[in-house]
Amino acid sequence: MGRSPCCEKAHTNKGAWTKEEDQRLIGYIKAHGEGCWRSLPKAAGLLRCGKSCRLRWMNYLRPDLKRGNFTDDDDELIIKLHALLGNKWSLIAGQLPGRTDNEIKNYWNTHIKRKLLNRGMDPHTHRPISAAAAASGLTTASNAASSFPSSPAAPASRLPNALYTAPTSTVSFARPSPSDDGHSSSGGSTDGPRCPDLNLDLDLSMSLPCSPPPKTTTPAPASPLHTPQHHHQQKQSICLCYHLGVRNGAACTCKAASPAGHRVFRFLRPMEEGQYI
């Protein structure tokens, strides 16, 4: 019956982190590197559960985080990536160096949704609201927004033209199955027309080419492990073809460029025929 708690809740703090806790966490990770989040709190002398420590580090304390406002270019990139990937915030974050999935998720929900609605676009389907409403029975923008499933599940024919302009590159990519995230229950995708080959304009102005990340002034912790931070840093170099399930393609050498091999590149499970995001 139920899961066992991830940690001993009776002796853990919850809620906002104090400066002292932050310093303890930062100090410990600087000294020992990331990894083994479950045992980290005890080792660092923190009365927090490991998940909480990880989240705090990932979303707030990491030295490579970029604080501050999103630019319009960021907005557009997020919109495009969301149209492509759905609510795969971690993948989207991987294309925005210094941004976290949580930050982007919040930003989407608080800013970009409204921005799209103001444009008359359904933030889920990325289609004009009138068309989206006609197709799904929605009648208002707020309905359209509130009825979001986690994935836009938009076949190519339903995505905005901006994403499917004259194809500069044609990619036949695999979409994950609808059950991948367990939430794609609506959006009119599962019974839509099959669309195995999508002509994607992949020129999304990615700032991160398929090459090893350049040396930065912020040294990574001296941890030989494939730490989550390492993972995040590497995520910035994830090639979109991996996101799209097109791995080991002749045109992609990302994996070879990665020192951490399979742990670095996470990719969406290739879809079975007829399945969409």
Place this chain on the structure above:
DNA sequence: AAGAAAGTCAACCGCAGGGAG
């Protein structure tokens, strides 16, 4: 100036995936 409403975002929760044994 005070209270209400709306907006923002850090943090929590539960689940899924993957690796180890």
Place this chain on the structure above:
DNA sequence: CCTCCCTGCGGTTGACTTTCT
């Protein structure tokens, strides 16, 4: 192949801040 454990992800909550009346 199965089970357990750990990590990471996405959805949601709620405290705090800002704006409006």
